[in-house]
Amino acid sequence: MNIHSLLYICIMTKKDAILNAALKLVNKEGFYHLNMKNLSIEAGVAVGTAYLYFSSKEALINELYIRIVNDFKIAVLKGYDTTRADKDNFMEMVGNAVDFYVSNPDCFSFIEQYSYSPFLFKETHEENFLILEPLYKIIKLAKKRKTIKELSGPLCLALAYGPVVTMVRLHLAGKADLSKRNQRVGLVECCWNNIKAD
Amino acid sequence: MNIHSLLYICIMTKKDAILNAALKLVNKEGFYHLNMKNLSIEAGVAVGTAYLYFSSKEALINELYIRIVNDFKIAVLKGYDTTRADKDNFMEMVGNAVDFYVSNPDCFSFIEQYSYSPFLFKETHEENFLILEPLYKIIKLAKKRKTIKELSGPLCLALAYGPVVTMVRLHLAGKADLSKRNQRVGLVECCWNNIKAD
Amino acid sequence: MNIHSLLYICIMTKKDAILNAALKLVNKEGFYHLNMKNLSIEAGVAVGTAYLYFSSKEALINELYIRIVNDFKIAVLKGYDTTRADKDNFMEMVGNAVDFYVSNPDCFSFIEQYSYSPFLFKETHEENFLILEPLYKIIKLAKKRKTIKELSGPLCLALAYGPVVTMVRLHLAGKADLSKRNQRVGLVECCWNNIKAD
Amino acid sequence: MNIHSLLYICIMTKKDAILNAALKLVNKEGFYHLNMKNLSIEAGVAVGTAYLYFSSKEALINELYIRIVNDFKIAVLKGYDTTRADKDNFMEMVGNAVDFYVSNPDCFSFIEQYSYSPFLFKETHEENFLILEPLYKIIKLAKKRKTIKELSGPLCLALAYGPVVTMVRLHLAGKADLSKRNQRVGLVECCWNNIKAD
DNA sequence: AATGAATGAGAGTTCATTCAT
DNA sequence: GATGAATGAACTCTCATTCAT
Numbered sequence: 001m002n003i004h005s006l007l008y009i010c011i012m013t014k015k016d017a018i019l020n021a022a023l024k025l026v027n028k029e030g031f032y033h034l035n036m037k038n039l040s041i042e043a044g045v046a047v048g049t050a051y052l053y054f055s056s057k058e059a060l061i062n063e064l065y066i067r068i069v070n071d072f073k074i075a076v077l078k079g080y081d082t083t084r085a086d087k088d089n090f091m092e093m094v095g096n097a098v099d100f101y102v103s104n105p106d107c108f109s110f111i112e113q114y115s116y117s118p119f120l121f122k123e124t125h126e127e128n129f130l131i132l133e134p135l136y137k138i139i140k141l142a143k144k145r146k147t148i149k150e151l152s153g154p155l156c157l158a159l160a161y162g163p164v165v166t167m168v169r170l171h172l173a174g175k176a177d178l179s180k181r182n183q184r185v186g187l188v189e190c191c192w193n194n195i196k197a198d
Numbered sequence: 199m200n201i202h203s204l205l206y207i208c209i210m211t212k213k214d215a216i217l218n219a220a221l222k223l224v225n226k227e228g229f230y231h232l233n234m235k236n237l238s239i240e241a242g243v244a245v246g247t248a249y250l251y252f253s254s255k256e257a258l259i260n261e262l263y264i265r266i267v268n269d270f271k272i273a274v275l276k277g278y279d280t281t282r283a284d285k286d287n288f289m290e291m292v293g294n295a296v297d298f299y300v301s302n303p304d305c306f307s308f309i310e311q312y313s314y315s316p317f318l319f320k321e322t323h324e325e326n327f328l329i330l331e332p333l334y335k336i337i338k339l340a341k342k343r344k345t346i347k348e349l350s351g352p353l354c355l356a357l358a359y360g361p362v363v364t365m366v367r368l369h370l371a372g373k374a375d376l377s378k379r380n381q382r383v384g385l386v387e388c389c390w391n392n393i394k395a396d
Numbered sequence: 397m398n399i400h401s402l403l404y405i406c407i408m409t410k411k412d413a414i415l416n417a418a419l420k421l422v423n424k425e426g427f428y429h430l431n432m433k434n435l436s437i438e439a440g441v442a443v444g445t446a447y448l449y450f451s452s453k454e455a456l457i458n459e460l461y462i463r464i465v466n467d468f469k470i471a472v473l474k475g476y477d478t479t480r481a482d483k484d485n486f487m488e489m490v491g492n493a494v495d496f497y498v499s500n501p502d503c504f505s506f507i508e509q510y511s512y513s514p515f516l517f518k519e520t521h522e523e524n525f526l527i528l529e530p531l532y533k534i535i536k537l538a539k540k541r542k543t544i545k546e547l548s549g550p551l552c553l554a555l556a557y558g559p560v561v562t563m564v565r566l567h568l569a570g571k572a573d574l575s576k577r578n579q580r581v582g583l584v585e586c587c588w589n590n591i592k593a594d
Numbered sequence: 595m596n597i598h599s600l601l602y603i604c605i606m607t608k609k610d611a612i613l614n615a616a617l618k619l620v621n622k623e624g625f626y627h628l629n630m631k632n633l634s635i636e637a638g639v640a641v642g643t644a645y646l647y648f649s650s651k652e653a654l655i656n657e658l659y660i661r662i663v664n665d666f667k668i669a670v671l672k673g674y675d676t677t678r679a680d681k682d683n684f685m686e687m688v689g690n691a692v693d694f695y696v697s698n699p700d701c702f703s704f705i706e707q708y709s710y711s712p713f714l715f716k717e718t719h720e721e722n723f724l725i726l727e728p729l730y731k732i733i734k735l736a737k738k739r740k741t742i743k744e745l746s747g748p749l750c751l752a753l754a755y756g757p758v759v760t761m762v763r764l765h766l767a768g769k770a771d772l773s774k775r776n777q778r779v780g781l782v783e784c785c786w787n788n789i790k791a792d
Numbered sequence: 793a794a795t796g797a798a799t800g801a802g803a804g805t806t807c808a809t810t811c812a813t
Numbered sequence: 814g815a816t817g818a819a820t821g822a823a824c825t826c827t828c829a830t831t832c833a834t
Contacts, residue, residue, distance in 0.1 A: 117230060245822095
């Protein structure tokens, strides 16, 4: 480790501080009220510093979104194994998704807000459904192997993933409880039952 | 109809024009980019006119939300009949919800955006889940009568309603199709199957 | 009395109501906060009605000022008699001024506010000191007759009238009392003593 | 003096430029016509800059008022000496007041305007008479020592200070002349004579 | 790299004035 | 004459972005 790597670490730390502050504030007060002054205070840096790492507020939010989606994908795919049974993979992956959302409620809320801000950040708007991709692949594979019902891909996705989103929403609103592992497993089991072949 | 009723209609029309313009613009460009200048142009009125009917931009959005939720509830409850079988009521009401969303995509998007704007409009934030109330009642009733599975209320709600939200999202993104009636009925049938007693 | 005089009375009543409302509101909230909406509410007329009698807000305030100054002059000159002693005339007229201010505190405050709004209403700005004219005449006359000190005209005016203004200000602020007649006479006596020849 | 003190001076200068511009414009066009755009142009800064130093237009005017009253008090009390004769102190202090007004006509006009803007700036409205405090103390002291007439405190104040205000008004309107020192001393001498014991 | 004072376009809102009724 | 809904210029204030330090 030399002076440059130290510098590098320092830069990463500031950039991360800014992204973390953005995530926190967007969830506390919404996109609408996010401003660079409060963001810099929350991140513990000067306003100008954010512009060393991001070309604009929009670019900052875009990068945050991409980062969160990436983290989500990595978390979901953890433990994915093509040699296992479809159900096992489904349980693993959807379970991972629920765990991720419950452990990172800010990320969940951010994704939801971001998806419903049409034309706010045009470039990445097309990617709004990329988050569903890993799951979509499993479902298409399972359909070929007839381990799940003969329904259209999107419908399967909706039956298997929709309840997760609604349940996490209810959980975060204090109207449902997903804090215990068996509760989360129960939810995922139900989702699988929604689409498994009779 | 006399001169006074014409005047009355005119006043209503102006307020409605503003609300309709707000709904359109929020969905075209998002809360973030909604501004009173563009809103007034879209509505075909002067900037000041909006302030004859709404005390502030926030109040305008709140009234729009309340109006949409109300319209949704009315649409959902249409045809609800306590003497019918639980499934029939479920099919009717969830079918109504899907029909409403597909017929009024702007309303769907608005509700979704609004729900995920934390602290933007504090007063009505508590009502975010009121939209699920009519459905929740049916589910609780059906649970007592053992016509649906023995699962927690929120989980039933998530299994029955979550797929609807996701499916409408996919439909509006052009990744699924709910334009035909049988497609919508198919979706609702699946939702019922998710929770019906074995 | 015919229909036209009735109409005339009606017009006067509305115009007066507007002027009275303006006087009241200017003193309650200041020129700065006076607006035509509140003015019309206070006067019990429609906003447009004010524009039937005054070409603009500015013209309204100007007319009010001219009216008040006129009322003041009439009140001051009441009982003026060239055959009486200078002191008697002074006591009478300054006494009238003090009585007018104490009886019409709104008029006093309005005059003071109006005098110190430079360029707000340019046309009448030159008349700001017209209010002192009647008094100035007496002083110049008395000077010729050597019944008052040999001081410059403006200085006599200041010595004789300045205490009145300050005392009324203190009275209206609750820091002095001019509610009783002998208190007012005492003040005027002092003012005379300030300038009377030794 | 180093680079930091230069920076310090610059910051002070900017805030002062804004306050000075406000004082100038209020006197040129009145409170009523003061707006932040013209103010910033006059001060040679951007509109937003004013909001770095003052939370609002109202706060700006308040701070300006407090500053002027403070400057006035300091100027008046300069040379006050409890060991001197009452007359000497009176002559010194009232002379200071007249000098201050004549040297700073904008400050005089501002104080007069501000005092007569009821409810425009509520917080400091109570302080409207604080400007008379130093003078009031002298008068009360002199009354105990019987060096001035046996009149009520407010009346003495009015007799001693009222002529100053009126005379400065006439001077600023070009209807009297206080530009020479002996003219100002003459005025103050008269004021003292108004209240001195026989 | 880091700062934060300064900027000024643009936001939400007000309000004097108009005009169809 | 009387009304008050409608107007839109002009207001106060905000905030993403810049740049001298």
